[in-house]
Each structure stands twice: as C-alpha cells, then as structure tokens.
Amino acid sequence: MNIVEKVLKNHLKKGEYVKGKEIGIRIDQTLTQDATGTMAYLQFEALGLKEIKTDLSVSYVDHNTVQVGFENNDDHLYLKTIAERYGIFYSRAGNGICHQVHLERFGKPGATLLGSDSHTPTGGGIGQIAIGAGGLDVAVSMGGGNFYLTAPKVYKINLTGALKPWSSAKDVVLEMLKLLGTKGNVGVILEYGGEGVKSLSVPQRAVIANMGAEMGVTTSIFPSDEITKQFLTAQKRARDWTELTADKDAHYDRIIDIDLSKIEPLAATPHSPGNIKTVKELEGMAVDQVCIGSCTNSSYRDMMIVGNILKGKTIAENVSLGIAPGSRQVIEMIDRDGALGSMIAAGARFMESACGFCIGNHFSPKSGGVSLRTSNRNFEGRSGTKDAQVYLVSPEIAALAAVYGKITLPEKTNISYPHISEPEEFLIDDNMIIKPDVKKIGNTEISRGPNIGKPPVNEAMPARLNGELTIKVGDKITTDHIMPAGSRLKYRSNVPKYAEFVFENLDNTFPARALKNKNDGVHNIIVAGESYGQGSSREHAAMCPMYLGVKAVIAKSFERIHAANLINFGILPLVFENAADCDALEQGDKITGDFASQVPLGKIVLTNERTDKKISLLCELSKRQQEIVVAGGLLNYTVK
Ligand code: MIC
Ligand code: SF4
Numbered sequence: 332m333n334i335v336e337k338v339l340k341n342h343l344k345k346g347e348y349v350k351g352k353e354i355g356i357r358i359d360q361t362l363t364q365d366a367t368g369t370m371a372y373l374q375f376e377a378l379g380l381k382e383i384k385t386d387l388s389v390s391y392v393d394h395n396t397v398q399v400g401f402e403n404n405d406d407h408l409y410l411k412t413i414a415e416r417y418g419i420f421y422s423r424a425g426n427g428i429c430h431q432v433h434l435e436r437f438g439k440p441g442a443t444l445l446g447s448d449s450h451t452p453t454g455g456g457i458g459q460i461a462i463g464a465g466g467l468d469v470a471v472s473m474g475g476g477n478f479y480l481t482a483p484k485v486y487k488i489n490l491t492g493a494l495k496p497w498s499s500a501k502d503v504v505l506e507m508l509k510l511l512g513t514k515g516n517v518g519v520i521l522e523y524g525g526e527g528v529k530s531l532s533v534p535q536r537a538v539i540a541n542m543g544a545e546m547g548v549t550t551s552i553f554p555s556d557e558i559t560k561q562f563l564t565a566q567k568r569a570r571d572w573t574e575l576t577a578d579k580d581a582h583y584d585r586i587i588d589i590d591l592s593k594i595e596p597l598a599a600t601p602h603s604p605g606n607i608k609t610v611k612e613l614e615g616m617a618v619d620q621v622c623i624g625s626c627t628n629s630s631y632r633d634m635m636i637v638g639n640i641l642k643g644k645t646i647a648e649n650v651s652l653g654i655a656p657g658s659r660q661v662i663e664m665i666d667r668d669g670a671l672g673s674m675i676a677a678g679a680r681f682m683e684s685a686c687g688f689c690i691g692n693h694f695s696p697k698s699g700g701v702s703l704r705t706s707n708r709n710f711e712g713r714s715g716t717k718d719a720q721v722y723l724v725s726p727e728i729a730a731l732a733a734v735y736g737k738i739t740l741p742e743k744t745n746i747s748y749p750h751i752s753e754p755e756e757f758l759i760d761d762n763m764i765i766k767p768d769v770k771k772i773g774n775t776e777i778s779r780g781p782n783i784g785k786p787p788v789n790e791a792m793p794a795r796l797n798g799e800l801t802i803k804v805g806d807k808i809t810t811d812h813i814m815p816a817g818s819r820l821k822y823r824s825n826v827p828k829y830a831e832f833v834f835e836n837l838d839n840t841f842p843a844r845a846l847k848n849k850n851d852g853v854h855n856i857i858v859a860g861e862s863y864g865q866g867s868s869r870e871h872a873a874m875c876p877m878y879l880g881v882k883a884v885i886a887k888s889f890e891r892i893h894a895a896n897l898i899n900f901g902i903l904p905l906v907f908e909n910a911a912d913c914d915a916l917e918q919g920d921k922i923t924g925d926f927a928s929q930v931p932l933g934k935i936v937l938t939n940e941r942t943d944k945k946i947s948l949l950c951e952l953s954k955r956q957q958e959i960v961v962a963g964g965l966l967n968y969t970v971k
Pocket of ligand 2: 448625686690707
C-alpha cells in the first residue's frame with residue numbers, strides 16, 4: 332500500500348475503498364479558524380450536537396484579528412465560550428496562524444485532520460492526512476460523523492537530490508504548480524517520497540504540502556520518518572511519532588520525478604499561483620512592497636533566513652517591508668536568536684502573528700503597486716488593492732528584494748547564503764492555548780454579540796425549476812470572487828449582511844437582482860466556466876448565494892471543496908455534458924424543467940425558453956449527496 336491508502340483504510344467507516352467511489356472516514360482531529368469557525372460552531376449548535384467526539388479539536392483565532400468595529404472581537408468571545416462549553420482547545424488571538432501552530436503543537440503522523448480552511452493540508456508535512464472542508468462538514472466530524480470524500484487517485488512525487496543554496500521549498504511547490512496547474516486535479520492526493528525527502532525538514536515539507544491547495548488536490552502527504560521524529564522530539568512531543576512509509580511495491584496512478592538539485596528560484600506572477608516564471612526572468616523588476624509570512628512561509632527557519640539576510644542592512648527607500656511570523660513560538664525564538672532585532676533594525680514593519688496581509692485585512696499595496704509576497708495566493712484584488720500586481724516567492728528572494736528595492740538574483744549580491752539548521756529543541760510556550768476544563772464543559776454560557784445571527788435555513792429543492800440565468804461568469808472563478816474577504820470578512824457571522832457582497836467585484840448588482848427574483852418566486856442560476864470555486868474553503872460562497880435564492884450552478888467543472896459546500900447548502904452543482912452549450916447561454920435566459928425528480932437520474936435535462944433548446948447537464952452525485960441536495964442541504968437532511 333502507499334501511505335495514503337494506509338491512513339485512509341485505517342480510518343474507513345463507510346463505503347468500499349474503490350478509486351473514484353465515495354468513502355466515509357473517521358476524523359481524529361479538527362481545526363477551525365475564526366473566519367470560518369463562527370459559522371461552523373453555529374451549525375454545530377443548529378445540528379443539536381452536544382459534545383465533541385474527536386480525539387482533539389482546536390479553535391484558532393488568526394484571521395480577523397484586526398478589530399475595526401465590534402464584530403470581530405464579539406466573534407472571538409463567541410468562539411472562546413463555545414470552546415469552553417464543548418471541550419475544544421482555544422488558541423487565542425496573537426498565538427499564531429492555525430496551520431503553523433497546529434504543525435508545531437498538535438499535528439500527528441498517521442492521524443486524520445479536517446479543517447475549515449483550505450490550507451489544512453499543511454499538516455501533510457508531518458504525515459497527517461489533513462483535508463480542508465467547509466465549516467458544516469467540520470461541525471459534523473466534530474460531532475463524530477464521517478467525513479465523505481472520493482477514494483483518491485494517488486500521484487507519487489519522487490524527490491531526488493537536495494536543494495541548492497537560495498532554492499527553497501517554496502520553489503519546489505511552484506515547480507509542482509508549473510507541472511500540474513491550478514485546475515483539473517480534483518480527486519488527487521499527492522504523496523511525496525524518494526531519497527530527496529530526507530533532505531527536507533518538517534517545516535519545509537509543510538510549505539510544499541500547504542500549496543497543494545493551489546493545485547486543487549485533496550491533500551498532499553509526506554512520509555513520517557527520522558526527520559519527523561526529530562521535529563516532534565524538538566517540540567517535546569516524541570510520543571506523537573509513528574513511522575509511516577509506503578510499501579516497496581506500492582502502486583501509484585502517476586509518478587512525477589523531481590530532482591531537487593535542479594530547482595531554480597521561481598515566482599508565481601499575477602494573478603494566479605499557476606502563472607510561473609523564473610526569478611531570473613523577473614530580475615530588475617522594481618518592487619513597492621514585500622510581505623513575509625502567512626501559513627506558507629512563516630516558520631522559524633524561514634524567519635531566521637530573512638533575519639540573516641537583513642542583518643546590518645537597511646531596506647531600500649522605495650520598499651515597505653512587512654513581516655508576520657507564523658506563531659509566538661517563532662517570535663520568541665527569533666527574538667532569542669537575534670533575527671527579530673535584525674529585521675527591526677533593517678526597517679521591517681513587524682506585524683501580528685496572524686493571516687493579516689495574506690487575506691487583504693490590512694497592508695494593502697498602493698494602487699498598481701508591485702507586491703512580493705511569501706504567501707500562497709495572488710488572486711486579483713485579494714491584497715485589498717484591485718490593480719495591485721502580486722508575485723509569490725520564497726522568503727530568500729523576498730528578503731533580497733527588500734534590501735535592493737527590486738528583484739535581485741542572489742549571485743549578483745555579496746550576501747552569503749544563511750544556512751539554518753533545525754533547532755534541537757523548540758521553545759515551548761502554550762500559555763495562549765486554553766485547554767478544555769471539565770468544570771466548564773456543558774456549563775459555560777455562550778456569548779453572542781449582535782452581529783452573530785443564526786445559520787440561514789433553506790427550503791427543500793423545488794420539484795420544478797423556474798429559473799433565470801442571473802449571472803454568467805468565466806473560468807477559474809475563486810471563492811474570493813464569489814464572497815470577497817478583506818474588509819468584508821467581519822460579516823461572516825451575519826449571512827444576510829455578508830450576502831450583500833456576493834460577486835461584489837464582478838457585478839455588484841447581483842445580490843439585489845437575485846433577492847428580487849427570490850421574492851418573485853424565480854430561482855437564480857449561476858453559469859460558469861472551468862474550475863468554479865477555486866481557493867478558499869469558505870462555505871459562505873455557497874451559503875450566501877443560497878440565502879439569495881440560488882438553486883443551481885452550471886459550470887464546465889468544479890473544485891472539490893466548493894462543490895461539496897454547494898451540496899451542503901442545497902445548491903445543485905451541474906456540469907455541461909457538452910461544454911459548447913455554455914456559449915449559447917446568456918444572462919437573463921429563462922431555464923425551466925423538472926428539478927428534484929431528475930436528480931437521481933445522474934443527468935438533468937433543462938430547457939432554455941429563449942432558444943427553446945434543451946441543455947443536458949451531468950449531476951454525478953452519490954446517493955447520500957442526492958438526498959442532501961434534495962432536502963435543501965445538510966442541515967435539513969440531518970435535523971429532519
Ligand atoms: C484563505 O486563505 O483564503 C482563507 C481566508 O484562509 C480561507 C478561509 C476563509 O475564507 O476564511 C481558506 O483558505 O479556506
Ligand atoms: Fe491565513 Fe493566508 Fe493561510 Fe489563508 S492562506 S490561512 S489567510 S495565512
């Protein structure tokens with residue numbers, strides 16, 4: 332068996348492990364973050380769940396830590412009291428980014444982790460099957476319910492050699508993005524192996540696993556070996572280690588060879604993590620802003636590299652440099668080891684250990700500005716500045732650009748490569764993680780600020796579709812396009828309010844038009860191109876359209892997490908049988924036909940009243956998914 336099969340079969344609860352078929356697995360650990368967590372726990376409550384049944388559940392506050400207005404702090408308090416009431420670990424604001432902290436303090440080889448964040452696969456760096464999902468799926472798993480996924484195809488990424496100085500784990504994953512792209516990888520898990528794995532530390536492996544999310548794979552996983560053991564021992568968690576390797580005769584659906592010694596510094600150029608160029612091609616490009624941090628590149632090693640490059644330097648006059656280490660452990664250690672002082676002396680603006688700039692919560696670049704970031708997504712407008720040009724690079728290349736004010740090749744500088752070895756002991760300080768207290772479980776009163784609403788309730792799927800094509804969008808529409816983050820994020824707990832911003836940057840008339848249709852008894856339909864719903868796991872990208880009366884999304888293809896979220900909220904994801912039918916559809920078209928009764932057929936035929944043409948749409952759902960969508964979503968299906 333390969334590693335993926337070993338872990339999944341060990342957790343199999345429902346279904347037969349046959350590639351492409353739906354299976355239900357037990358989830359050992361869950362994580363939530365505040366931006367998706369509030370709704371996840373509101374749904375946990377709405378499901379009537381009374382206790383958590385996982386081995387460990389952790390609630391992190393790391394996304395909305397910039398508290399402009401009362402909403403975010405009210406959410407934090409709601410999360411804290413929920414954690415106390417149900418026996419969940421609570422990582423307080425300032426303690427760090429969920430994926431970094433989870434890797435340091437909780438991740439466990441061989442265990443399953445489900446997180447309400449698309450970068451949960453970071454845990455693959457420590458040998459976990461770590462999967463991102465919508466908050467409702469996480470709520471169900473916290474309550475002991477199975478998590479459903481397709482038994483995956485497994486690609487082996489066979490690593491040989493070792494990285495050269497100035498080439499980084501980030502460049503490995505950018506190389507992977509060059510090979511696999513950002514679409515067409517649904518239902519795949521990447522399993523890293525080969526001799527080259529031994530040359531990568533756990534945090535480096537985590538960088539690579541983290542950005543599998545950008546390829547749309549279900550997750551990525553590394554073996555658990557001596558390096559993993561050393562990392563866990565240094566985190567004083569040696570007891571959590573188990574060995575996890577693939578059998579010699581393990582089977583894979585595809586093998587991709589990567590020679591680490593051939594990896595060059597790379598960059599993802601605007602506006603997709605899949606637009607890869609070499610740093611050499613970008614040499615000399617002036618930079619306005621450099622941001623170092625995010626769940627991708629904010630470990631002790633990354634920060635020490637940056638601190639050493641900045642040592643004794645002053646950042647260029649044209650550059651503003653922001654640095655956000657991934658956790659308090661990292662901050663305390665780079666303080667002890669001198670890198671923090673070098674960063675501050677060089678002129679870095681030191682930021683809270685949180686998502687911050689990565690999600691456009693603050694530190695937006697100037698209009699048209701060039702921003703070099705170590706994060707994982709450079710979608711248009713995500714930085715908070717619509718026309719900014721965001722490039723994704725390694726911490727090494729980012730730090731050099733901060734010093735020289737432009738993209739600079741390391742060999743053209745007199746800076747020598749800072750070799751950083753993994754610490755033998757990490758500094759352990761868990762005093763910002765509140766542990767479950769038996770006296771409070773079942774007793775704590777839950778705090779609910781005025782912005783915290785109830786999850787919206789949907790009706791069952793209509794028997795007949797009286798549809799209007801309310802909006803037609805293109806390829807690679809991200810959940811950031813559907814439900815903007817940044818300054819809008821604070822409305823996450825208030826669906827009617829947040830729904831006012833659906834498709835804000837594509838067509839801000841959509842919410843009002845959709846709501847009017849809903850009130851007139853017309854069902855809204857979204858039509859899209861390839862890879863609809865890339866990026867974030869935010870279920871609001873399904874929940875808010877549901878609130879506005881959207882009943883179906885018809886696309887050329889969907890990304891995994893978003894398709895699952897649509898089903899969970901009673902919106903039917905339909906795929907054009909004939910992609911050319913998409914071109915013939917126009918905004919405003921009336922689309923009608925039998926609806927709920929066609930779902931079990933696996934194919935739905937609808938009529939475009941304008942052209943009087945039939946459109947044939949694939950509806951390839953498992954029986955369980957069919958029942959959920961017909962019931963109007965997972966809440967209705969569960970709470971009958
Ligand atoms: C992101 O990176 O887009 C986020 C913000 O972390 C999201 C979660 C969210 O929308 O809150 C993600 O990746 O799932
Ligand atoms: Fe936070 Fe950015 Fe990571 Fe999302 S990608 S979890 S916003 S740091």
